[in-house]
Amino acid sequence: MSAASPTPPPGPGAVVAAPPVDRQEEVLTEEALAFLAELHRRFTPCRDELLVRRAERRADIARTGTLDFLPETAAVRADDSWRVAPAPEALQDRRVEITGPTDRRMTVNALNSGARVWLADFEDASAPTWHNVVGGQLNLIDAFERRIDFTDPRSGKGYALKPAGELATVVVRPRGWHLDERHLTVDGRPVPGALVDFGLYFFHNARRLLELGRGPYFYLPKTESHREARLWNDVFVFAQERLGIERGTIRATVLIETITAAYEMEEILYELREHASGLNAGRWDYLFSIVKNFRDGGERFVLPDRNAVTMTAPFMRAYTELLVRTCHKRGAHAIGGMAAFIPSRRDAEVNKTAFEKVRADKDREAADGFDGSWVAHPDLVPIALESFDAVLGERPHQKDRLREDVSVTAAELIAVDSLDASPTYEGLRNAVAVGIRYIEAWLRGLGAVAIFNLMEDAATAEISRSQIWQWINAGVVLDSGETVTAELVRRLAAEELDAARAESGVEAFAAGRWQDAHDLLLRVALDKEYVDFLTLPAYEELRD
Structure with missing residues (x-):
């Protein structure tokens, strides 16, 4: 081609x-x-x-x-x-x-x-x-x-x-x-x-x-x-x-x-x-x-x-x-x-x-x-x-280390189940919190945002909303015993919105894009059809 x-x-x-x-x-x-x-x-x-x-x-x-x-x-x-x-x-x-x-x-x-x-x-x-x-x-x-x-x-x-x-x-x-x-x-x-x-x-x-x-x-x-x-x-x-x-x-x-x-x-x-x-x-x-x-x-x-x-x-x-x-x-x-x-x-x-x-x-x-x-x-x-x-040391790089000891199979690259860890309630809460906070800043024109002492960018929001979507559709049971459902995610999103209002104050909250961010996260995380990139619908809501 x-x-x-x-x-x-x-x-x-x-x-x-x-x-x-x-x-x-x-x-x-x-x-x-x-x-x-x-x-x-x-x-x-x-x-x-x-x-x-x-x-x-x-x-x-x-x-x-x-x-x-x-x-x-x-x-x-x-x-x-x-x-x-x-x-x-x-x-x-x-x-x-x-x-x-x-x-x-x-x-x-x-x-x-x-x-x-x-x-x-x-x-x-x-x-x-x-x-x-x-x-x-x-x-x-x-x-x-x-x-x-x-x-x-x-x-x-x-x-x-x-x-x-x-x-x-x-x-x-x-x-x-x-x-x-x-x-x-x-x-x-x-x-x-x-x-x-x-x-x-x-x-x-x-x-x-x-x-x-x-x-x-x-x-x-x-x-x-x-x-x-x-x-x-x-x-x-x-x-x-x-x-x-x-x-x-x-x-x-x-x-x-x-x-x-x-x-x-x-x-x-x-x-x-x-x-x-x-x-x-x-x-x-x-x-x-x-x-x-x-x-x-x-x-x-x-x-x-x-x-x-x-x-x-x-x-x-x-x-x-x-x-x-x-x-x-x-x-x-x-x-x-x-x-x-x-x-x-x-x-x-x-x-x-x-x-x-x-x-x-x-x-x-x-x-x-x-x-x-x-x-x-x-x-x-x-x-x-x-x-x-x-x-x-004084060398500019280590390209001479050919790593000929490495041999990776196709199956090893997608062996996700080789990791000994499971989804948790706090992990879900964090995905909702970070997703809403990042999207709110993005809609105001900020792409690099400090959230919970980490510099987050659009990739953070993508993995957060994708995991929420995946966990709902896979019927994941969390360490708390709760099954991840749309209703649970909506509840956590509402709590996060309340927390953001309390942290920022009524005037600053109203001047932000919090409700828009909340609604957009729920749309891309809960819709039956998975959107390939969060930034596509977000771009439609981005003001110049």
């Missing part, structure tokens, strides 16, 4: 259908809108086909109750000769990466954090209001031009960028293929958000970054197959040729955060091999994908409380070890999961306990062969650095 239409019809640039936001003319230039229109006309038809293929594959999983490595790509896996392109200097050392949205404060803090890489997020950590979409692009441009700062409204303290040599390397995460950008249309159709985020960033910054000794680097989210990776590669080739950038300048790290992609890691690297930089192992979206794809697979696919499913669970261990083995076999970086703890300002004991857990987690990843890992807060950067420094 070709990813590009062979002769896309000529036409005008993308049309903006949104109230103007400050300085948008600097981003939405006539040339940039024409570039987006070219991307849309060439690649959206293939994107549409691939979304249909996702649905077809999900139907196959429902019918067979299993997954396997692809027989048609066995030759790619068996060929030991190919490698991904060598990493550019700016991406050689990735031992600690910080993640976060592209608002002005986070842009300065992340670049100054001491992490080697900043995942500048237009996806799960960013609610796609028009202000966030355009403002995020402006903040990145301003950062590269060194004209960005911010003042803390609480302390009045001002923050500016450190010297260039001390700043993190920016790796942008665009939205997934499934989300459209309703404020930009071409030929009457909305442009995929992935092409908007990629296209605007690449158009405005590719040359600027090269002059700074960096490059246009990306994280690719929600990938479900090597065909989707092929589409991205074709987008990269076209974009570089169109703007006169040397082919292979772009580098992409793919998040292996869907269960189907876990069976196609080598193929994904192969399709992107001239642009590939590595693979990342994330937890919440991966678990969400397992529930989504095997939601009617019976008791053996019922996940326990989300916090009970750590990276040491047997099926998660199989996934992460296979990822390290695959990456190093092909010369790519293996990047580990998220430390999401947000330090408490008032409870030193809570911080001490959490820091110990973060350290143990990062020690494990470094010992397993990962080349780097994620944190959500600057205070966690030194902890993760210590773990990886202890293993790496």
Whole structure:
């Protein structure tokens, strides 16, 4: 399947259908809108086909109750000769990466954090209001031009960028293929958000970054197959040729955060091999994908409380070890999961306990062969650095550890019932509480939200509402003896709404989106038909 239409019809640039936001003319230039229109006309038809293929594959999983490595790509896996392109200097050392949205404060803090890489997020950590979409692009441009700062409204303290040599390397995460950008249309159709985020960033910054000794680097989210990776590669080739950038300048790290992609890691690297930089192992979206794809697979696919499913669970261990083995076999970086703890300002004991857990987690990843890992807060950067420094020393990575001892079967990747844990009443309550609290913030335009001392993003809400749906439909009996039913979930949701009102006060509660969040969580958790992505109906309720 070709990813590009062979002769896309000529036409005008993308049309903006949104109230103007400050300085948008600097981003939405006539040339940039024409570039987006070219991307849309060439690649959206293939994107549409691939979304249909996702649905077809999900139907196959429902019918067979299993997954396997692809027989048609066995030759790619068996060929030991190919490698991904060598990493550019700016991406050689990735031992600690910080993640976060592209608002002005986070842009300065992340670049100054001491992490080697900043995942500048237009996806799960960013609610796609028009202000966030355009403002995020402006903040990145301003950062590269060194004209960005911010003042803390609480302390009045001002923050500016450190010297260039001390700043993190920016790796942008665009939205997934499934989300459209309703404020930009071409030929009457909305442009995929992935092409908007990629296209605007690449158009405005590719040359600027090269002059700074960096490059246009990306994280690719929600990938479900090597065909989707092929589409991205074709987008990269076209974009570089169109703007006169040397082919292979772009580098992409793919998040292996869907269960189907876990069976196609080598193929994904192969399709992107001239642009590939590595693979990342994330937890919440991966678990969400397992529930989504095997939601009617019976008791053996019922996940326990989300916090009970750590990276040491047997099926998660199989996934992460296979990822390290695959990456190093092909010369790519293996990047580990998220430390999401947000330090408490008032409870030193809570911080001490959490820091110990973060350290143990990062020690494990470094010992397993990962080349780097994620944190959500600057205070966690030194902890993760210590773990990886202890293993790496002066080396930039440990790709020489081929992990040839690892052998993972298809069945081990979906052996959910190998975990000795069960759903609990408190786990259900937490899923409802976190789901409502996160959705309420998202509907107000916040994508990264501190909830119960953890930095949560859209993946959190996805796994929370998916587990509620799964537990209801599987008739799960909790440790309390109660069966999970719609009525029980409604009761817990009402209690959470009351708790939010009591915590925030009547006026703040009324000014928020609490009732909307409550109603949306119940809709996606209780409806008979499972919605593929929570953010699709949520986007319809997002105000600009």
